Amino acid sequence: MILHHNGLIKLEYSPATDILQVNYPDLYSYQLTEVRHSLSIMVETIRNYDVKRLLLDASVTSIHITDEENSELNLNLARELSKTRLQKVARIHPLSPLRESIAQKNIEKIFHSGIVPYELKTFSHRTEALSWLLN
Incomplete structure (x- = not known):
């Protein structure tokens, strides 16, 4: 079921599996306020x-957006997610190897901050990610 959809982000939840699926929004400087709100x-x-x-x-x-803005956005998201009862987060990596390299650096910063109480794993395909979430 779709719990929220505002053009930037769509939250699709399956109560049977307790999985919330989200396509990460595009990031443009002029939309950062709306992205943070979403x-x-x-x-x-x-x-x-x-x-x-x-x-x-x-x-x-x-x-x-700049790497610094991206890093700050991801660190804040991780910090806020750590205040929930999330147990597992599966992410499907970007198709661009450069974007994934930047994302991995952000993930390392997040883990070094010590704020992540949930499991986080990166996948290439949605089916692999869903399978891991269900196990």
């Missing part, structure tokens, strides 16, 4: 529905 809606939805499994699909996300 991500806060996602976190609040995770909290309200007590979601334990999250699938973040960044495979086709377009990023047009």
Whole structure:
């Protein structure tokens, strides 16, 4: 069922599997305020529905912000997700090797910060990610 859809982000939840599927939004400087708000809606939805499994699909996300803005956005998201009861987060990596390299650096920063109580694993395909979330 679709819990939220605002043009930037769509939250699709399956109560049977307790998986929230989200396509990570495109990131443009002029939309950062709206993206932050959409991500806060996602976190609040995770909290309200007590979601334990999250699938973040960044495979086709377009990023047009600075690496610093991107890093800050991801660190804040991880910090907010750590305040929920999430247990597993599966992410589908971007198709661009350069974008994935930047994402991995951000993930390392997040793990070094010590704020992530949930499992996080990166996948190439949605089916692999869903399978891991269900196990």
